[in-house]
């Protein structure tokens with residue numbers, strides 16, 4: 728029997744959480760991934776508060792309504808997640824998926840005085856002129872105002888490097904967003920490894936970087952395939968993901 732759109736989204740979102748845990752990109756029992764299930768984008772699934780990514784099953788994901796103010800009182804809803812993801816799904820209907828993490832290398836780049844990802848290889852070039860930077864970190868985001876401010880930064884670019892904090896990647900597809908946040912972390916790992924040699928970086932020309940970024944944008948099927956392969960690995964490892 729064919730799965731409904733919500734059932735499929737539940738499986739894909741649970742898989743994406745397990746994959747990033749498998750890859751060591753999660754932090755403790757923090758961080759949230761969400762995905763819209765309604766046409767207007769306002770009804771969305773999100774992982775429950777303080778549940779380890781490696782144990783999330785499709786049925787554990789909470790179905791929330793961005794227009795319902797009583798959601799903030801739900802015991803399994805994390806306040807910071809609600810203020811950010813709730814505002815995103817309320818205000819930006821084109822955002823179908825939002826993934827927030829504090830991965831080591833990306834967060835280290837975010838902590839620099841002037842966070843920047845110069846194009847020095849194929850991975851870093853994917854993000855050429857395509858990442859918004861926020862350097863206004865003011866503690867853990869738990870207000871509607873903070874969520875709205877972050878939304879305005881995600882209108883222009885699908886990625887937001889959150890200064891002194893981590894990253895938010897948005898998109899229209901769970902597979903593509905997963906591949907994007909993973910490649911961003913890998914880019915920052917390459918950048919920091921190159922910087923650690925103390926030698927000057929050989930930064931690509933704007934022309935080559937732009938062409939490379941466009942090439943990436945034309946192979947979203949590669950990103951989706953990466954996700955589908957990883958999802959199968961996670962299901963084989965622990966089929967409870969599908970429950």
Ligand SMILES: [Zn+2]
Nearest residue numbers: 827829892893
């Ligand atoms: Zn965070």
